[in-house]
Amino acid sequence: MKTGLLEHVNVTVAKPQDTADLMCRLFDWHIRWAGPSALGGQTAHVGTDTAYIALYSPASLETAGARNIAAPGHLNHIGVVVEDLDAVEARVIKAGYEPASHGDYEPGRRFYFFDENGIEFEVVSYS
Structure with a gap:
């Protein structure tokens, strides 16, 4: 049985293109794909040829609550x-x-x- 490999992580951001551009400048990554999300809003995939971060922004952003890394499901x-x-x-x-x-x-x-x-x-x- 082969070991599983992490392909991507999907996070919600305010401006996917801006965040993707920053990641390219900082880490020498590239934008693998960008465009409309199937769920509405915009998405950009930024990373390497084998792994990436999917940056998603819905059509309308909700106000986020306090950051709580101890809560299950939080990044x-x-x-x-x-x-x-x-x-x-x-x-x-x-x-x-x-x-x-x-x-x-x-x-x-x-x-x-x-x-x-x-x-x-x-x-x-x-x-």
Whole structure:
């Protein structure tokens, strides 16, 4: 039996194209597909040839409640592995985001940041 591979994660954002463009700049990803969602609204798929994040915006956004990562079903963070952590951190800062919670641990280093949608990203390097 083959091991299952994560293909994608789907998250709701305010502006899929803007968030996809940011992910391309930060992580050297590409937009695999973008267009109208089958559910109404817009979607952009951004990532690599083998895995991506589906960024979805419904026709009308509802006001989100307080972020509660302890509640079942809520997104905690999205982890992205990069080769050059310092270079990506410089891109994050240049894009106007604030890296935080830096950590060195065996076997790697990491930091976190929140995007304009309130999504937390963990950026980690094992190099």
